[in-house]
Amino acid sequence: MEQIDTVSYKVIQGENVKLTVTAHTIDEEIAVSLDGGTVNPASVNPAIFNFQITKSNGAQFLVVDCHFKAADDANAFYQFSLEGSDGGGQFDASSVRKDDFIKRITYQFTLPKSK
């Protein structure tokens, strides 16, 4: 996996991707969707979501929807990191804060151009 920026990555078909969530001063309250399909956590504390790139071209999109309760710390935020099975290491994949207007991130995983 190759990082273009914190929310866009170059991937290859069949690559397994791991999203790790670090929730600061808050419980893990997130929902993850890949192209509209639910991705359930493989583990919690920290929450880890695994999924596979199945398309051969174009792009796939991962939506990470975060929730904050009124009672949660005003400093609360989620920090994300991504790692692909095809190498490249672990990438800082942005964050979502309680005071952000949009409490979601949409990641783009772009496949190589078709020949």
Add this chain to the structure above:
Amino acid sequence: MKMRKKSCTATLMFAALLFWGTHSLAQVPSGATPVTGTNAAAPSPTASPSPTPSPIVLGTPKQMPEIVEYFARSLAKNIKAAKVRGDAHPERAFQNASRELATMALAAAANPDKAKTINYEAQYTASLETSRTDKQIGSSARTTGSTSATDKPGIPYLLGLAIDHGAVTQNINGSTLTLSSSPYALIASIPGNGDTAETYNNYSDFTRVGVSASFDLQDQNDPLASVHRKQLSEWSVKFRILGDRSARSEAAHTLFQQLMLPALQNEANVLGSGVQLEFGGEDAANALQAFATGTAADIAAYVSSPNYSDGSAEDELTKRITDSVQHRIYANIASFALPPDQIDILSSFLTRFKTATDAVLSSSNTLDAAIKDLAQKATLTLGYFNERGSGTGSYSVAKLMFEKKPPHFTQIDFNASASAYHDPNPTLNQTTFRDATAALGFLQPFGKSPFLTDPNDKSRITVSFSGRYERLQENRHVPNKKADIAVANWKIEIPVGQGVSLPISITYANATELINEQDVRGNFGITFDLDKLRLLVAAK
């Protein structure tokens, strides 16, 4: 602004056919079947395209759709906030939502008459923490400076600091500085830990424990100069017996899963399917990447330029974002052509997304109400107090503190305690058993303090009335002393600033521990609740 359905030219059809041939989209309904660890909803890479309908190029809106303008302004506020707090990359606030914005822009072009506005999540405040009335920040009822006749069972999360002047149970004018905290705060402060969900999961039992130390104040102009062992008048350890009622508790997480997660998951799925529908193809994906990267670069250049000013940033950023939508999406609309059936799905996206976000908002409010109810459940704390008070030898106190907030009634605090001397002095009629006490208090919050200007600060003026009975064994049969001591205490606590409040109390006692004379006195103090202060500062 109506969608224009054009007949494609042969050239455009050819291009669109190429596009469609590589555009392996899948329409995924909202609330798609959950999968674990894989993406079952993704289209099969080996699926052959069915006979291809003619793609349709969306019409370009004549003016920027209202919802795009609204979304862009909201992102501009986020970017400005990131800049103000010193983030190295304020443009990331845009990047996070750039695909969502682009999806909205095209959906608005597909059906501009629907869902012009979407109500996003409500702005949160620090209200719950700032409205807490269960914490004992000041010194306990036994110290020389206490303004309370009852102790509360709540444990400060970070650090509480209070200065009390007066005395409830002793005939001594004194001032006391009290510091209180939880061992969890120390664990979370260890480098590498942080106060994360993982740390909380591993060490949440430590939030059950609270520690405090009270010091007799020598120099009231420099309170912290009194923080040394010689001036230590009381230290305590509290253990919360009943379970965690906080927003991070297991009970709260269960409520989240029951009341919130289905709506949140549906919202993510609706958005995910919409983005995939519109941008899953190769050309569209590349055009989307160009939009996101180009706009982020524009934003980064602006926020780091000398032209940036906080005063005009919101308007400037909004304009740059909407300009980019115009030039990189609407002016390039042919890159986003879709077959007619998918146009229909896209045109209903805003309606479906609005339904999903409305459900999230409704669920969020329901969850917040449930969390508030959870926080008001009964609390029971066991405390050990080591008293090194004036006029008597050192002694230990075991105290049970119970608190209940019945619906439509005042907060009730009940304490029961017994104490024992470490080294009783027979010449003072002391035995190992020192005293037993019971105290009952009622606390009623009233309106918001007029001294508070921060709208996030929901600290309220509270008025409490409490009574305390003490059976002091050593005073039995001693002239000029009374063994049965009753105290009535009326107290008003007025928030005067962020995390700062001023407790004022009037206390009547039928006698004090030292002399059998009725006593009426006033007490006052100042408390600093750093939990509240931290949240209020962060909320800005």
